[in-house]
Every structure is written in structure tokens, then in C-alpha cells.
Amino acid sequence: MSARQMAKEQPESFEFNQKYAELAQARIAMYPEGKQASAIVPLLWFAQKQHNNWIPEAALRHIGDMLGMAYIRVLEVVTFYTMFNLSPVGKHFVQFCGTTPCWLNGADKIKQACKDVIGDENTITADGEFSWLEVECLGACVNAPMVQINDDYYEDLDEDNFKQLLTDLKSGKPTKIGTQIDRVNAAPCGGNTSLTEDSLFDGSMVGGYKAVLKQIEKAEADAAKAAALEAAKQAKEAEKAEKAKSEKPKKTTAKKTTSKKASSKKAKKEDK
Numbered sequence: 001m002s003a004r005q006m007a008k009e010q011p012e013s014f015e016f017n018q019k020y021a022e023l024a025q026a027r028i029a030m031y032p033e034g035k036q037a038s039a040i041v042p043l044l045w046f047a048q049k050q051h052n053n054w055i056p057e058a059a060l061r062h063i064g065d066m067l068g069m070a071y072i073r074v075l076e077v078v079t080f081y082t083m084f085n086l087s088p089v090g091k092h093f094v095q096f097c098g099t100t101p102c103w104l105n106g107a108d109k110i111k112q113a114c115k116d117v118i119g120d121e122n123t124i125t126a127d128g129e130f131s132w133l134e135v136e137c138l139g140a141c142v143n144a145p146m147v148q149i150n151d152d153y154y155e156d157l158d159e160d161n162f163k164q165l166l167t168d169l170k171s172g173k174p175t176k177i178g179t180q181i182d183r184v185n186a187a188p189c190g191g192n193t194s195l196t197e198d199s200l201f202d203g204s205m206v207g208g209y210k211a212v213l214k215q216i217e218k219a220e221a222d223a224a225k226a227a228a229l230e231a232a233k234q235a236k237e238a239e240k241a242e243k244a245k246s247e248k249p250k251k252t253t254a255k256k257t258t259s260k261k262a263s264s265k266k267a268k269k270e271d272k
């Protein structure tokens with residue numbers, strides 16, 4: 001973690017140059033009267049940009065005066081964020097992420113490479129080219145392990161590609177910002193494993209949902225029609241069964257009446 005202490009050797013004074021003075025005034029103007037102190041973080045950032053990536057004490061006082069803030073308040077803000085350097089850093093300032101996802105993915109080897117190639121943390125190399133600092137998560141965990149060097153992220157590092165990166169930076173060779181392996185941004189390594197249909201991305205499916213909706217509506221209408229037919233069929237069968245049920249007892253009564261008549265006829269015959 002960053003040592004939040006100011007450098008022992010400090011410049012006598014600090015003034016924004018014209019470019020950053022204009023940017024600072026524009027930023028201050030964004031806030032309502034009495035709330036100018038809200039511009040402190042961008043102003044600190046401008047001071048750091050102007051002053052070789054670190055903020056001297058004179059700049060803290062200058063910003064405090066510009067915003068009408070007590071110097072101690074400015075110090076409270078500047079010491080809270082590791083993005084602000086309070087002492088000189090190397091030309092290539094490496095912020096190494098040692099938080100869990102990066103650590104689980106091999107950050108220890110990157111840290112060791114920092115020690116081997118650059119030296120101790122918060123120490124500038126003799127040629128002024130490098131210094132490094134361990135910081136907390138820089139928000140690129142999906143491509144862990146990673147480092148930030150000045151304003152750029154370098155991701156998917158291993159010991160070899162990180163050391164090569166430092167060599168290239170030192171020799172002024174162009175470097176590849178972002179992932180250092182064969183993937184696009186944070187896409188899966190080795191290419192996509194799902195959603196691979198070209199038609200998903202080439203625009204040919206624009207409006208395609210309407211056809212799918214029609215299919216769904218037709219299927220629902222067909223199902224409703226089939227259900228109605230089935231219900232009608234069942235109702236007809238139930239009616240038929242009911243009719244058959246109501247006709248059966250009549251036949252029995254007729255038979256019984258017939259046999260009753262026959263028995264009385266037989267009895268009369270015997271009486272005679």
C-alpha cells in the first residue's frame with residue numbers, strides 16, 4: 001500500500017500553467033457559488049498531470065487557496081486516494097494490483113518481477129525510468145492479473161509478458177495496451193463458446209422477433225381450437241351416454257308390463 005507521506009524535497013512554489021489554469025477554472029465554474037470545494041479532486045489531478053505525476057506541498061496550498069479550503073482539508077483528500085502521488089515517481093509508474101482476483105491469478109509473480117526488475121516498492125530506478133506501488137483492485141479483475149502504468153492498463157499478465165513489457169517501455173517501443181493475450185477486450189479466451197450465431201450480430205435478425213411472435217400466436221390459436229373441438233366432442237359423447245341411460249329403464253318397464261299381462265292371461269286360462 002502507498003505510503004501517504006509528502007516528499008522531503010519540495011519545490012518552493014507551484015502555479016498552474018495556462019492550460020491547466022483554464023481547465024481548473026472551467027471545472028470550478030461547474031459548481032454553484034459556495035460549493036467550489038467540490039472541484040478539489042479534478043484540481044489535484046491537474047496539478048499531478050502538470051507536475052511529473054506527483055503533487056508537491058506547494059500545489060496543495062495553491063489549490064486550497066483557489067477553493068477557499070483549509071490546507072488540512074486538502075491534505076485529507078489527497079492522502080485518501082492512492083491515485084495521487086505525494087512524492088516523485090518513475091517515468092513509467094507501475095501500479096500493481098494485489099487484490100484477491102489478481103492474487104489468485106498469479107499476481108505474486110508480477111510483484112516479484114517488479115522487485116526483480118525495478119527494485120523496492122516506492123523507489124525510483126537509478127535511470128528514473130520506473131517505480132512501482134501496490135494498490136487495491138483497479139476494476140479489471142476479469143483480465144487478472146493486471147497493472148496500471150501511468151494512464152494505461154495492461155492485463156492478462158504473466159511473468160514473461162510483464163518483463164517484456166517493462167523492457168519495451170524502457171526502450172521506447174510501442175506497447176499493446178489492455179489484454180496481453182489472444183482475446184478481444186474481456187471476451188472469453190479462445191473465442192466465444194455461446195451466442196456464436198453470426199445472425200445475432202449482423203443485423204439480419206432485426207425485427208425477427210415479430211415472426212417469432214406470430215408463430216407463438218398461431219400455436220396458441222391452434223391449441224385453443226383443438227381444446228374447443230375436444231370439449232365439443234366430449235360434450236357430445238356425454239349427451240349420447242345420458243340419452244342411452246335414460247332410454248334403458250323404459251324398455252325394462254315395457255318388458256315387465258308384457259310379462260304381467262302374460263301371467264294374468266295364463267291365470268285366467270287356468271281358472272276356466
Ligand code: FES
Binds near residue numbers: 138
Ligand atoms: S483484483 Fe486486480 S483488478 Fe480487481
